[in-house]
Amino acid sequence: MTSAASDDLIIIRGRGRVSALGESLLMAEAAESPFQSRRLGPHTLAVGSLPAAAETALTDLRRNYAPYRQLDRTVLLAVLAARQATAQAGWLPQDSAALGVSIGSSRGATGRLEQFHAGFLADGTVAAAASPLTTLGNVASWVAYDAGTTGGAALSHSSTCSSAFQALGNAVAWLRAGMAGRFLAGGTEAPLTDFTLAQMQALGIYSPFAPADFPCRPGAGKPSTFVLGEGAAMFALEKISRQALAQEQAAHPTAAPVFCLEGVGFGFEAIGSKTGLSADGQHFQMAMRAALRMAGGTIADVDALVLHSPGTPAGDAAERQAIQAVFGHKQPDLVSNKWLLGHTLGASAALSLDFACQLLTTQRWPTAPFATDLAVAPSRPIRRVLVNAAGFGGNAASVLVSVG
Incomplete structure (x- = not known):
């Protein structure tokens, strides 16, 4: 990309x-x-x-x-x-x-x-x-x-x-x-x-x-x-610059991984209920597409997706509908860290991005000990991870991150 x-x-x-x-x-x-x-x-x-x-x-x-x-x-x-x-x-x-x-x-x-x-x-x-x-x-x-x-x-x-x-x-x-x-x-x-x-x-x-x-x-x-x-x-x-990063990595091949923020996207839906969202998560759709567009990438470039998914049935379902609308049958692996942290409101997106960087480093994640639609293990090598966030008032945001 x-x-x-x-x-x-x-x-x-x-x-x-x-x-x-x-x-x-x-x-x-x-x-x-x-x-x-x-x-x-x-x-x-x-x-x-x-x-x-x-x-x-x-x-x-x-x-x-x-x-x-x-x-x-x-x-x-x-x-x-x-x-x-x-x-x-x-x-x-x-x-x-x-x-x-x-x-x-x-x-x-x-x-x-x-x-x-x-x-x-x-x-x-x-x-x-x-x-x-x-x-x-x-x-x-x-x-x-x-x-x-x-x-x-x-x-x-x-x-x-x-x-x-x-x-x-x-x-x-x-x-x-x-x-x-x-x-x-x-x-x-x-x-x-x-x-x-x-x-x-x-x-x-x-x-x-x-x-x-x-x-x-x-x-x-x-x-x-x-x-x-x-x-x-x-x-x-x-x-x-890409050239400077390549030279740096060649000179220090054992250095800690460097992560690239390839795309940041935002979405907003003006809905009547400030605590609700549309059934198909239109703000999620806008944010994910905007992040991919900034990165110059396609849905095939996304290997895993860290969900916003707070554990509320309506919110979880709307995000899944948005993912279906954007990715169709080429959905990435769906993962979450909220089952280990809870919902940290304004910190949640940052903690999810930190989790995404860890996925890119280790190529694995812990398995949730309850019945869920979260992926049990990676189905492919993890090269790029999309991270979603949303909140009251119709705001959504997505970030695409990769290892440099």
Whole structure:
């Protein structure tokens, strides 16, 4: 495939993540469910919360850096993932002058916002820090601060559950336009508050299964098995010519794989229900076709597809209908990571892209321990992976990634 835009490539130099699986990559096989229990009034819900080691890393980050003690959990998750990504990329402090930051988050500083509001209801006062610490922009600006950038943009995006890909698409556009030399881009979300959990439960979509029973089950049909999770994934992005990348790989044949963002596509359907979507997932269709068009590719170039698939019967079915409309009888292998992480809202697309990079590296994925339409194992060599994301309001986005 050749890029429709230019001979330049947008590559992922490094990546980082934190989720219900901690800061590790997905396991080869899932013997035990990573989900935990959370009490919500008279109910017990499954949640994809951080395990103990990741929680300790978050606590240390807050304790060891005085300015970070006031920050929302959403921001700290992004900082942890961004540090991993820049370390893997080998970026040095002197590389930060032209570094841009672009981060998606559906809800932003959820925990701090609710804390400040609870204080206001209790005594009628609001701390001076409430406004700056709860704006969406503070997510990207604190990550930029932590990365040491002095001259790049710090951009925050919110388009519900496609937010991370909105952020990624913006970073790609800036890099292609020469408006930045490097970008940190991704998504982050820390929505495991009582109020947010109650909102998800009010929709009637929350999973009835116990945490130990792999309660999030994309592609399994009824009942709805949505489970809320928290996490972040970040990517260190650069622009490089095909020739320069080939020379680099020839000089360092044992270096870590470099992933190419070949296409980014977006779709929108103006439907009356802001929580629903069309039965044939028209926004998914637009996004997938746009990503393929940017990459200059065809449906035959896609070997696996990381689904958005949140475990809701209507949402899962609409995405499958969209895939059928785009791919026909040449469908790629359908895979998901939500059954191991839950739905992390604005971070979900970034964590799915991180999962796609892992598929390209290992050529395998863990098998879901429940009846589903997800592929059990690869049916072909995995050269390119398409990743879908969508959210309330009719937004959808797709990214095509390959190994450079």
